[in-house]
Amino acid sequence: MTVVPPPLTEPGRCKRLKAASSRDHDSVDQLVMAARPFEDRARYGRFLQVQHRFHGSLLALYQDEQLNQQLPGLMQLSRFSAVVDDLRDLGLPLPAAPATICASAAQALGWLYCSEGSNLGAAFLFRHTQRLGLDEHHGARHLAAHPDGRALHWREFVARLDGLLLDEQEEAEVLVGAIAAFDSYRAHLREVFA
Template sequence: MNAIVQNLPELPLSKRLKAGTTRDHDSVDNLVMGSRPFESNERYAYFLRLQHRFHGVINWLYQDAELNQLLPGLQELPRFEAVCADLVDLGLPVPTEPQPVRPSSPCAALGWLYCAEGSNLGAAFLFKQTQKIGLDGEKGARHLAAHPDGRALHWRQFVTLLDGLDLTDTQRDEAIQGALDAFDFYRATLREIFPA
């Protein structure tokens, strides 16, 4: 486990997650941009397939009863259907929904959700990039569009729920490991889908 996180046990969960995953977050960020997903519709199609796989494997988490008790309103947040609509907008085949990921515990699932919801905050830049290839929130880039309440407000609400959970240090560590697993999955999937 990240030494920074171990030395700062008093951090709220969201801050522990950020401290424990910064290197992984940055590596995924660099990998995505290095793949030039907004260079053309063809490159963007690879990106959509990547997004379909990632949001597909976690789609069920948004409907999970226990997770919805921990994070009220979670069931309103999935973006998998929007990714599918984006694929249709571009005339691309919609793959079957991938086999769901099975985090080791509900707390590990929180880490996966932290990655997914955090990516929506960072999607503002990506959303602007899609406009360069003629896409927007009505066509092809629906899943990158802002939450109706705005990105920042939505993220603060999500973080407040995370930080309000009464978790043990072990459970917090499980959440961090879940987030690391999510980043690993995303990296591996990107390398599989995008041409070398």
């Protein structure tokens, strides 16, 4: 697939990523809701499997030394262990460890943009889990807000990502990574809820 990067004259890398991936976001959003993940605990358990695959495949990026230098504090942001705890809370078996994604350093930034941005929509998903009797201490830990609040946490992440100096080639790769992340999420959803 050919990905056309948005013009570099537009302000803010994340704003450009958002504009260039909004169709992908909307299709993922629609697929999540079509899967009815909050209808009952069994379906929510499947949603946790999707999250386990996606966040597990990104764990090595969150732990990567170079990426942590570029984005200080990145290591603490992974939600994979919270997903594992949520599966345990529900008494569900842990799926096999997901394969780590393959991405260049610049593409990895796009994957992380997608993963961190998903925390914003998670506010909406988190509210739905309450109907299932779940919360930030039991079963829905990975959807809970960052202690600083979702908006502030996101603004800080955006400032760091926007502040990185990248050349034109890397800039294009960031977008490739973001689109690949949405594609991968869609594929996990389709497989798990097939």
